[in-house]
Amino acid sequence: QVLLVESGGGAVQSGGSLRLSCAASGRTDDIYGMGWARQAPGREREFVAGVNWSGVITEYADDVRGRFIISRDNARKTLSLEMNSLKPEDTAVYYCAASTKARVEFSLGAYDYWGQGTQVTVSS
Numbered sequence: 173q174v175l176l177v178e179s180g181g182g183a184v185q186s187g188g189s190l191r192l193s194c195a196a197s198g199r200t201d202d203i204y205g206m207g208w209a210r211q212a213p214g215r216e217r218e219f220v221a222g223v224n225w226s227g228v229i230t231e232y233a234d235d236v237r238g239r240f241i242i243s244r245d246n247a248r249k250t251l252s253l254e255m256n257s258l259k260p261e262d263t264a265v266y267y268c269a270a271s272t273k274a275r276v277e278f279s280l281g282a283y284d285y286w287g288q289g290t291q292v293t294v295s296s
Contacts (some may be wrong), residue, residue, distance in 0.1 A: 174198045174285040176268045181290030188258050188294070194251040194268030194287060205271040206244055206251045209280055210264035210292075217267070221253060222278040231278040236262075258294045265289040 180192040196203060207222035221242040222231045230242055241254040251268055269283035 174200060174203060174270050174272075176270060176285055176287035178266065178268045178287045178290040181266060181292045183293040183295065184258055186258060186260055186294055186296050189254070189256045190258065190292060192253040192255065192266055192268075192290060192292070196249045196251070196270060200249050202272045203270045204274050205276060205278075205282060207269045207271075207278065207283060208242060208251075208253045208266055209269055209283075210262075210266045211289075212261075212264040215264075217280060219278065219280055220266070222282075223251070224276045229276055255292070258292075260294050260296045262292060263294050264292060266292050 175197045177195050184190055204225045208220040209217050210220050211217040220233050220236055221240055223242045223244050227244050239257045244251045267289045268287040270285040271282045272284050
């Protein structure tokens with residue numbers, strides 16, 4: 173089993189920045205890709221950003237590309253999401269995810285483990 177714990181959520185005004193972190197524990201040697209997803213009230217969970225095992229290959233949803241940056245530190249077993257130029261429509265619960273699949277894939281279905289989520293609220 174892999175345990176993922178997110179932190180860093182909160183409330184911020186439009187145009188502001190937040191940095192989310194995710195700490196992995198347990199069978200972390202099984203982890204390949206990692207990513208972030210979000211779910212706003214009344215909407216389905218959606219992919220936000222993903223990164224491969226080495227951190228070299230990244231992918232972003234169209235509406236966050238250029239504003240968000242995903243990164244990982246395998247030595248510290250952490251994943252981060254730097255969120256800039258935040259908009260009210262970024263308001264959601266953000267989830268950290270991990271995949272045990274060796275192939276590089278960026279979609280919600282690629283992930284096997286999920287954190288409990290952290291709330292991000294952006295006010296106008």
